[in-house]
Amino acid sequence: MRKVAVIIRTPPHGKYLSSEGLRIATALTLYDLDLYVIGIEDGVYNFLKDADKSTYEEHLEYLSESGVNILLDEDSIKERGLRKSDIIEKATITPHKEIVEIISQCFTTLVF
Amino acid sequence: MPSLGILFYNGPIQYVTPETVIEIARTALDKGYKVRIFCFMDGVYSIMKGHERVPEEMINTEDAFKELISRGAEVIICTLTADQRGIKDVVEGVIKGGTPDLAEIIDEVDRFIVIT
Numbered sequence: 272m273r274k275v276a277v278i279i280r281t282p283p284h285g286k287y288l289s290s291e292g293l294r295i296a297t298a299l300t301l302y303d304l305d306l307y308v309i310g311i312e313d314g315v316y317n318f319l320k321d322a323d324k325s326t327y328e329e330h331l332e333y334l335s336e337s338g339v340n341i342l343l344d345e346d347s348i349k350e351r352g353l354r355k356s357d358i359i360e361k362a363t364i365t366p367h368k369e370i371v372e373i374i375s376q377c378f379t380t381l382v383f
Numbered sequence: 384m385p386s387l388g389i390l391f392y393n394g395p396i397q398y399v400t401p402e403t404v405i406e407i408a409r410t411a412l413d414k415g416y417k418v419r420i421f422c423f424m425d426g427v428y429s430i431m432k433g434h435e436r437v438p439e440e441m442i443n444t445e446d447a448f449k450e451l452i453s454r455g456a457e458v459i460i461c462t463l464t465a466d467q468r469g470i471k472d473v474v475e476g477v478i479k480g481g482t483p484d485l486a487e488i489i490d491e492v493d494r495f496i497v498i499t
Contacts, residue, residue: 275489291392291424291464298482302490379495381390 273378274305279314280382283324289317290327292383297330300337307373308334310362311344314383315351318343318362335361344370386417388492390485393499394425395444396437401429404498405447408456418456419492421485422477427465430458432472445474452476459484 277296281288296308310318317327318341324331334341342365343358355364374380389408393400408418422430429444437443452458452474459480460473478484489495 273490288392288424295423295482295485298486299489301483301486304486304490379489379497381497382499 272303272305274307274373274376275299276307276309276374276377276380278374278380278382279308279310279317280312282313282316283322283327284316287326288383289314290330292381293317293327293330293334295381295383296339297333297337300334300339306339307377308339308341309344309370309374310342311347311370313347313351315343315347315353315358318359319353319357320359321357331359331361342370342373384415384417386419386492386494387411388488388495389418389420389498390423390495391420391426391429391498392422392424394428395434396441397425400498401426401444402442402447404429405442405444405451407496407498408451412451412454412456418451419488420451420456420458421461421480421488422458423461423485424464425468427460427468427470427473430460430474430477431465431470432474448474448477459488461485 279289341362346367391404395401411418430448434445459478462479
């Protein structure tokens with residue numbers, strides 16, 4: 272099974288890249304792929320409980336219900352002074368080393 | 384025949400991205416690859432008709448995508464993002480599709496790259 276990562280590295284405000292990336296991730300669930308959504312750098316802001324998620328809330332819900340792994344880079348979280356309690360429950364804070372390992376195993380990565 | 388899939392989402396004139404896609408696609412076709420390109424977000428401007436006064440040092444993406452299609456490349460436009468931008472008239476041979484087509488490409492090709 273092909274491992275594919277949709278990497279969200281842009282914040283939810285100022286650009287619509289992250290919401291469109293998450294929309295593409297929902298389409299990828301149509302195929303038998305080992306799919307990961309990975310939030311890094313400012314992309315982790317998309318997964319804050321208090322973020323305005325109006326343009327991508329339904330995508331997140333769908334991805335979560337579909338069992339897609341939603342991982343957030345632990346280093347990016349710490350660098351921004353965020354805590355686990357700030358993050359939505361659907362996302363898992365993951366050590367940077369594990370994120371790199373997963374990305375290195377991917378058939379392709381889609382960066383938004 | 385080996386196959387290559389490409390996704391891009393930046394538009395012409397403002398970004399070099401579409402020109403990079405075109406150059407990679409040309410090279411892949413030269414080497415005998417089946418090429419499948421998915422145009423997303425502002426990338427859809429690359430295949431709309433009516434590009435005028437494109438500086439000589441830049442690639443006219445409208446003409447270049449016509450050439451790629453004539454050489455057998457499959458070029459798919461994301462209809463939703465094109466409609467959102469009011470794009471109605473696109474290069475002949477472009478396939479109107481959506482993100483499920485992108486998923487199919489990723490599932491089927493030998494190599495897949497995203498040009499940003």
